[in-house]
Amino acid sequence: MYQAVSDAAIALFLEKGFEKVPVAEVAAAADISKPTLFRYFPTKEDLVLHRFADHLDEAARVVAARPAKRSPLDALQRHFLDGLERQDPVTGLCDNVHVLAFHRLLYGTPSLVARLYGYQERSEKALGDALSGTRGDGAPDGDALAARLAAGQIIAVQRILALENWRRIDAGETAEAVWPDAVVAANRAFGQLRSGLTHYA
Incomplete structure (x- = not known):
């Protein structure tokens, strides 16, 4: 789930720019609710930096x-x-x-x-x-x-x-x-x- 949501978010951020993509759009793209997204990722920035989590x-x-x-x-x-x-x-x-x-x-x-x-x-x-x-x-x-x-x-x-x-x-x-x-x-x-x-x- 972490990887799928992060990948969906990064694809949107690369396409439109980080500041131009609301969290609600990321949640919709990942087919989850906004509260669920925030249970996995406390901040919008964490959607990107998840790729560094294992480091x-x-x-x-x-x-x-x-x-x-x-x-x-x-x-x-x-x-x-x-x-x-x-x-x-x-x-x-x-x-x-x-x-x-x-x-x-x-x-x-x-x-x-x-x-x-x-x-x-x-x-x-x-x-x-x-x-x-x-x-x-x-x-x-x-x-x-x-x-x-x-x-x-x-x-x-x-x-x-x-x-x-x-x-x-x-x-x-x-x-x-x-x-x-x-x-x-x-x-x-x-x-x-x-x-x-x-x-x-």
């Missing part, structure tokens, strides 16, 4: 499922690079016409961008919880604030890398052409996470 705790899951000898940062870097390799839309490196149309809808609608930040904040919280309790050596670490700060930096790095990839593809470059630079940028960004902000200190 909310993705970074946390990567950290939790990593091999015992792999550090959280190494696991997250490998996961991001794997996403670039398979042109996962979450990395921004995807030139599929439907994905491009969706990203233009998303980044071109201020209320969706604002709501997306809320999703990213929840991702930070989940990742912070996963990082809290482990250090690079696996020993206990009671500093939950340090874990939240690290999570915020990691999620921000992933967001900025993805946005830069999408901007280049939206400007007309292919995913294949952008991929080598995207890999270099990702490795550099994760390297900066490892070394801290010494360059700016």
